[in-house]
Amino acid sequence: MPLLNIKGLRKSYGALEVVAGIDIAVNAGECFGLLGPNGAGKTTTLRLALGLTAPDSGTISLFDLPVPGKAREARIRVGVVPQMDNLDPDFTVRENLMAYGRYFGLKDAETARRIPALLEFAGLEHRADARIDALSGGMKRRLTLARALVNDPDLIFLDEPTTGLDPQARHMIWQRLRELINQGKTLVLTTHFMEEAERLCDRLCIMDRGKIIATGSPRALIEQHIEPEVLEVVGEEVDAWAEQYGRGLCQRLEKTGEMLFCYTRDSRALLEHLKSQSSLRYLHRPASLEDVFLKLTGKELRD
Amino acid sequence: MGFSRDLRPHSRRGLRSYMHEHSNGQSGMNRAALFRLPSLSLRFIPVWRRNFLVWRKLAIPSILGNLADPAFYMLGMGYGLGGLLPEVGGVPYLTFLAAGTVCYSTMNSATFEVLYSGFSRMHVQKTWEAILNAPLTLDDVLLGELVWAVSKSLLSGVAILAIVWALGLAGLGQTLWLLPLIILIGFCFAGMGLVMNALSPNYDFFMYYFTLVITPMVLLCGVFYPVDQLPSWLQTVSAWLPLTHAISLARPLVQGGEPQHILAHVSALLAYGSIGYYIALVLTRRRLLK
Numbered sequence: 001m002p003l004l005n006i007k008g009l010r011k012s013y014g015a016l017e018v019v020a021g022i023d024i025a026v027n028a029g030e031c032f033g034l035l036g037p038n039g040a041g042k043t044t045t046l047r048l049a050l051g052l053t054a055p056d057s058g059t060i061s062l063f064d065l066p067v068p069g070k071a072r073e074a075r076i077r078v079g080v081v082p083q084m085d086n087l088d089p090d091f092t093v094r095e096n097l098m099a100y101g102r103y104f105g106l107k108d109a110e111t112a113r114r115i116p117a118l119l120e121f122a123g124l125e126h127r128a129d130a131r132i133d134a135l136s137g138g139m140k141r142r143l144t145l146a147r148a149l150v151n152d153p154d155l156i157f158l159d160e161p162t163t164g165l166d167p168q169a170r171h172m173i174w175q176r177l178r179e180l181i182n183q184g185k186t187l188v189l190t191t192h193f194m195e196e197a198e199r200l201c202d203r204l205c206i207m208d209r210g211k212i213i214a215t216g217s218p219r220a221l222i223e224q225h226i227e228p229e230v231l232e233v234v235g236e237e238v239d240a241w242a243e244q245y246g247r248g249l250c251q252r253l254e255k256t257g258e259m260l261f262c263y264t265r266d267s268r269a270l271l272e273h274l275k276s277q278s279s280l281r282y283l284h285r286p287a288s289l290e291d292v293f294l295k296l297t298g299k300e301l302r303d
Numbered sequence: 304m305g306f307s308r309d310l311r312p313h314s315r316r317g318l319r320s321y322m323h324e325h326s327n328g329q330s331g332m333n334r335a336a337l338f339r340l341p342s343l344s345l346r347f348i349p350v351w352r353r354n355f356l357v358w359r360k361l362a363i364p365s366i367l368g369n370l371a372d373p374a375f376y377m378l379g380m381g382y383g384l385g386g387l388l389p390e391v392g393g394v395p396y397l398t399f400l401a402a403g404t405v406c407y408s409t410m411n412s413a414t415f416e417v418l419y420s421g422f423s424r425m426h427v428q429k430t431w432e433a434i435l436n437a438p439l440t441l442d443d444v445l446l447g448e449l450v451w452a453v454s455k456s457l458l459s460g461v462a463i464l465a466i467v468w469a470l471g472l473a474g475l476g477q478t479l480w481l482l483p484l485i486i487l488i489g490f491c492f493a494g495m496g497l498v499m500n501a502l503s504p505n506y507d508f509f510m511y512y513f514t515l516v517i518t519p520m521v522l523l524c525g526v527f528y529p530v531d532q533l534p535s536w537l538q539t540v541s542a543w544l545p546l547t548h549a550i551s552l553a554r555p556l557v558q559g560g561e562p563q564h565i566l567a568h569v570s571a572l573l574a575y576g577s578i579g580y581y582i583a584l585v586l587t588r589r590r591l592l593k
Contacts, residue, residue, distance in 0.1 A: 013593070052435060053592050054333060068336075072438050080436035086429035090357040099356070102349035103437035151437075 001064065002027050003155050003186050004049060009058035011044055018044045020210030021058070028154070031177070031187040033197040033204030035289075037297055040207040042190035043083060046157050049188070050075060063155075076104065079148030083159040085140045087132045093119070093143055094128045097150055104151040111150060121176065122146035138169025145176060156180065158189040162196060174199060194290040208297045218289050225295055226287040227251050227263040231270055234258055235280035245273060256294070263287065341584050342442045350434060350447025351454070354424075358455070369455075370462040373408035377401060377463065380527070392529050394558055401467045402554035403526030405460050405481060406488055410546055412459035413489045414517060416452040417496035418509045424448075425500065431591065441591060445584055449493050456489030457482075473557045480556050487572050488549045494576035495545070497583030501590055520546040525554070545575040 002025035011019040019041045026032045034042045047053050049060055051071020060067040062074035088096050097118060101111030119125045122142040127135065135143065141161065148156055161177070162170040177200055181187060191197050197204050198218045205215040214221055222228075231250070235241070238260050246253055250264035264270055267284060274282050358365060377400050385396030392399050424430040431444050464481060467473050499512045523537060524530065524546035530538055541547050548568040555562040562568070 050436065054336060072440055075436065075438040078436075082429075082432065082436065084429065086433040088353070088357070088430060088433070089428060090360060095356070099349070099353050100433070100437065102352060103434055103439055105346075105349075105438070 003063060004188065005059075005061045006045075006049065007059045009045070009048060009060065010056045011041075011048060011053070012056055017210050019048065019055075022207070022210070022212050024205065024212070026155075026186060026188055028186050029181075029184050030202040031181050031189070031200050033201035034188070034190040034207055035192065035194070035197045035204050035293065036190075036207035037192060039209075040297075041210040042207055043159055045207070046159055046188070046190060050078070050080065050157065076151065077154045079151065079153035079156040081141075081144050081148045081156065081158040081161050083163065085144050087140060087143060087147070089132045092129050092131055093124055093135070096132065096143065097147055100147045101150045106151065114150060114152075118146040118149060121149070121179070123172070136169070138165055138172060141165060141169065141173060142176070145173065149180075153185070155186045155188065158187065160190055160192070162191070162193065170196075194288060194293055198289045206293060206296055213296050214292070221292050222287050222289060225292045227265050228287050229264050229267045230285050230287050230291060231262040231264070231267060231274070232283045232285070233260040233262060233274065233280055234282075235277075237279050241277065241280060246270075249273060254295070261291070263291070337588055338585055341446065341581060342440065343446060344440075344443055346439050346443040347447035347450060350439070350444050351451045353430075353434075354420075354447070354451040355454070366458070366462070369408070369412050369459040373404050373411070373459075373463055374466055377404040377466070392554070392558075397470070398472045398558065399554075400527065401463070401472050402557040403524075403550055405463045405467070405485065405557070406546060406549040406553050407521055407526045408463045409456045409460035409485050409488045410492045410517070410520070410549070413452045413456035413492040414496045414512075416455050417448060417493050417500050418503075418512065419506065421448055421452070421497065421500045422503055422506065422509075425587075425591075426503075435591070441588055442584065445497065445580075445587060449490070449497065449580060452493035452496070453486055453489035456493070457485050460485035460488070467557065473559065477559045478556055481553060484549070484552055484556070487569065487576070491545050491549070491572040491576035491579075494579035494583065496579075498579050498586065501583050501586035520544050523547075525550045545572055548572050 004024065004026040006022060006024040009019055009022050009024075010017065022041075022045065024032075024034075024045075034045060036042050044053070048055050049062060049067065051060075051062075051068035051074070054068050062071065063077055065071070065074040067074060088099060091099060094115060097115050098108060098111050101114070102108070115128075116125075119128055122139075122145060124130075124139060124143060124146070127139065132140065132143075145158075145161070158177070162173050165173065174196065177187065177189075181200070187200070189196075189200065201218060203215065203217055204221070205212045206221070207213070214225065216224065227250075233241075233246070238258075239255075242253055242255070242260055246260065246262055249270040250262040250267075252263040254261040254263070262270060271284060274280060377397070381397030381400045385391075385400070388396050390396070431441075434444055435441060461482070464478060464485075467478065468475060496512075499509060503509060523533065523541045524544050525541070526546070530541050530547060533541060548571040552562045552565065552568050
């Protein structure tokens with residue numbers, strides 16, 4: 001039985017259908033990703049799953065409890081890392097964890113017993129009495145993650161856990177999320193970073209305009225939707241080259257801005273030809289989730 | 304790629320969701336959930352405690368702010384203006400002012416707490432959002448805020464009462480009934496203020512409430528002079544304002560008498576508080592659980 005089971009879920013705001021009939025089943029112990037551009041409906045899906053808003057139609061069950069009907073009871077076993085940090089600025093690091101434990105009905109002694117391990121997990125052992133505004137962005141994120149673990153949840157929802165962090169801070173979060181996965185926790189995360197999804201998720205679905213347009217493991221999605229090799233080509237004469245040679249030398253061409261993407265199953269002939277084109281620069285790489293994502297959601301800019 | 308691919312599904316989707324929306328009746332919460340009566344649970348306690356612990360850190364400036372302002376008004380006007388007046392309402396002006404100041408200080412404290420501090424927690428710091436991810440409901444959070452505002456206003460009312468005792472303006476025994484009254488006044492204005500909190504887009508919005516509701520109450524409800532000094536049409540307005548009911552109960556208690564029409568005044572304060580709280584809860588559900 002999946003820990004989180006969503007069927008036929010719909011939610012509209014005014015005339016805009018933000019979640020347009022989706023099915024999601026998240027099994028115990030897996031890291032499940034909701035990948036999509038801004039406005040795809042990822043955050044609304046999480047809010048619905050937590051019972052913070054009621055669906056227009058469809059069913060949600062969390063730990064076999066109906067949501068939103070029994071959402072409060074279900075949240076006893078859930079941790080949440082919200083998109084925007086909402087730590088308590090008037091409390092220290094330790095006091096934030098204590099206060100959050102109380103919301104779960106934990107006795108202060110119990111929370112106090114858990115705090116050293118949480119601080120260690122967050123790498124904040126020496127910051128227990130620091131004020132929140134004295135923490136860096138990465139530290140705040142790690143504390144928010146530690147706070148989500150105060151009730152020792154079985155399932156953790158993370159809404160864009162690394163958005164706005166620098167690469168070092170992002171890697172520290174990823175490392176901790178992998179630790180949680182290794183401990184057997186179930187993770188549901190939203191992201192628009194392909195790298196994050198590719199590194200962490202066992203399975204993911206790609207959401208666009210409220211719908212799920214693909215589901216599977218990162219590797220399966222790449223194999224299913226994209227040729228294995230990509231050449232990114234730029235240069236002044238790239239358009240002419242694409243028409244004259246490129247189209248014949250690869251399976252599929254996509255142009256985004258100045259960049260031409262050539263997708264191919266066998267790049268040898270293409271590479272050979274490009275070596276002789278002094279006006280073009282190119283990069284040869286294996287296909288990634290990003291290519292799948294761009295193919296399925298389109299390359300236009302979204303606001 | 305390009306426009307054709309992007310636009311077609313978009314317009315189709317627009318129509319479909321429009322039809323879905325209208326076949327469904329409404330978006331957001333269903334009506335029953337939106338208008339459900341407040342659920343009262345002891346789960347509000349950790350919310351109350353969170354506010355208390357933050358307040359404790361900043362207690363000294365907070366107490367000063369709550370206490371000093373009304374105390375200086377009462378003492379300055381009581382002695383300064385009172386010296387020029389023979390008696391007001393049959394007692395020295397300072398004694399007259401004491402009852403009004405207890406009520407007005409309680410009102411102010413409850414109002415400030417749910418407006419400015421409550422709005423910081425709800426909208427600016429997103430503290431409520433963090434709490435709602437835990438196994439608490441919005442009803443628990445709002446109840447915690449209500450009880451907290453009542454607690455804080457109790458402190459403000461009692462602080463003024465302590466000055467009244469210290470100056471010997473009234474005996475301890477006769478004024479003990481003021482304690483439940485202060486709680487009731489705090490409840491009344493916390494409930495009303497939470498409606499403003501639920502509606503507010505920003506801090507500036509609260510200026511309307513202070514200018515159009517709180518200030519008229521301070522001036523029309525008998526804090527500084529008896530209501531019967533006002534022309535009759537203003538007396539009619541005054542009779543509808545909750546602070547008038549509070550002062551009608553408080554003044555006889557301070558002056559050692561027995562209030563008239565107790566049931567009516569208590570009912571008025573309870574009604575303002577509980578109707579306000581219910582409206583605030585519905586509006587806050589609509590705002591945060593959409």
